[in-house]
Amino acid sequence: MKPHTLSILVENKSGVLSRVTGLFSRRGFNIESLAVGPCEEPDMSRITIVVIGDDEKIEQVMKQLNKLIDVIKVSDLTDSERVERELALIKVTAELGTSRAEIMQIASIFRASIVDVGAKTLILQVIGDTDKIEAMEKLLRQYGIKEFVRTGTVGILRGAKTVTSGK
């Protein structure tokens, strides 16, 4: 059982996301993270889903996804050389004159940027893979995280290989 990153190319039509996510819940597959957006083809969207399961279960998910008429292509990026990124926004308690400096130090170690400075809070923006974001969250927890927002993982294959419709 390990996380698998699936890249799913779909028709850019209303209801497609609900077909895809409905299939996951109906067949008892848990979605760890989900990211959706338009892609290089104007009439398609790309969904990146991270799902945990053994190889057989993941194979079954992919086959079931492929059966959806609006799904054009499904690829499991997990065993390939790939880049995976997630963006997180973290609102941390940081009263003036208290731990602000420490937090800003942590941010710089993680190459996070400070995108909002308030009287009582800072908002940090961090980009990285899941491990990095979770490590940073863990460190910031002691200062008090007021809100934590994540985009979900997106992934892309390294080199010339692509997940496209093959046209």
Added chain:
Amino acid sequence: MKTGAKILVESLQREGTEIIFGYPGGVVLPIYDELYDSSLRHILVRHEQAAAHAADGFARASGRVGVCLATSGPGACNLVTGIATAYMDSVPIVALTGQVPTNLLGNDAFQESDITGITMPITKHNYLLKNAGEVSRIVQEAFYIAGTGRQGPVLIDIPKDVSTGLSEDVKLPEKVSLRGYNPTYKGHKRQMEKALELLDHAERPLIYAGGGIISSNASAELVEFATLASIPVTTTLMGIGCIPCNHPLNLGMLGMHGTEYANFAVTECDLLISIGARFDDRVTGKLETFASHAKIIHIDIDPAEISKNKHADVPIVGDVRAVLQDLLSLMKKREAREQWLKKIRHWKQHHPLKCPTNGALHPQFIIRTLSDLVKDKAVIVSEVGQNQMWTAQHFCFHNPRTWITSGGLGTMGYGLPAAMGAHFARPDVPVFDIAGDGSIQMNIQEFGTIAAEKIPVKVVILNNMYLGMVRQWQELFYDHRYSFTELPPVDFVKIANAYGIEGMRIESPDEVLPALQASLDCDGPFVMDFRIEREENVFPMVPAGAAINDMIGGHPQS
């Protein structure tokens, strides 16, 4: 310029539709107005569920796409059980539903329900139309999706303003092409060669034949393949009819209520060739012991079925018929596997299905009498429960598409409306609905349809005043505690008569043949109320979760 409703009716006809089953209502008025002087035949059912089942029965009996039509909200929701039934058994139907006008969508308008949302998990695909200009293209796509690949139901939701909206004729492509839908028809050559190598080395091969053979019209190829390679065949509930019942290689049905010899053969075979079947739990019983000595070849058009429940050593994805044709062209005739066939003959001889004969009215006897009477000249539809299992076991089916039953979903109330649909596919032969007193009452209002439309369905009610199959489980596994399974007696003949249908009550074995003959002699529909042994059970039986050679109600092991 034409209205969406007119384009819809023309598009259905363009796809070869001659008959639709439906029920009118508010937002489908424009479509019904178009049907009023169309040559498309419309059968008015008494409940929308029956329209879906009738379209399904038509599709199964004909091999063509069946069509049903309902209004929005309650009408559409009433189709749901019928659509789910078709989905589970991979039956090609196109369900048309009315919808509130697009400007009211999502507004909780009168008789609005999100039917594309509701049917998402039980359709192969569905559509919500947005304008009249897309009607013809989407009807074309819907028929294509329903009737190709692994077949299944497709729903088209049609808002009222799409029906009344105007559009020019749209030029349609000759062939539908969808970038997200490319079924594999040809089997992989290397995989087929591997399968034949396994077959060459097998001493005790067995074909496990499912409904995929019926839907791909591959019965002739299957029989040729089995005969040429000398392989016995067991069929699933859905596969019945793909090989004649009296063919020497046919072992009948396997699984929970399968024949003892079929279940023995599965347990002892060293190669299982699954063709168009999906290792359903009612077939396999305990998965770990199912064909546990066998290598498995799995032929199916749906890649998602391969290794879903049971690992396939040699998977072949493709249309069952195309694959069998290729296998036939690649293989040589092989001498009979005498030892294996001898063993099977021995099992058949010593473990036949039991047909009690003690003077009482037994359902098995009724089914066998009907089978002997109509032979291969009938279509037999069933409801769900004991009636279904007795028919599957004791009726001798000779041809594909003559046995129509709800397998996957197990829908009580399926039989009568499906029989109506089957009649329009096969008007040349009598159509029987084998029912129980429980299931017939789930869609008994369709007596109204068969009476009004003079649809000559012959209804055989095996009346034991119980929900028999559930009662059987309560007897065997719940200490005879018959919790809510006893039904008060109903005079079905009177009900039939009230609708203007002839009927007859039968209480002893010597009345069976005359009654069945009378039903055949009657031009119209006919209802027979057989008062059978009340606590007759379906045997043999594999208890849920047990190994399939672990049957109760069979013969002592020799």
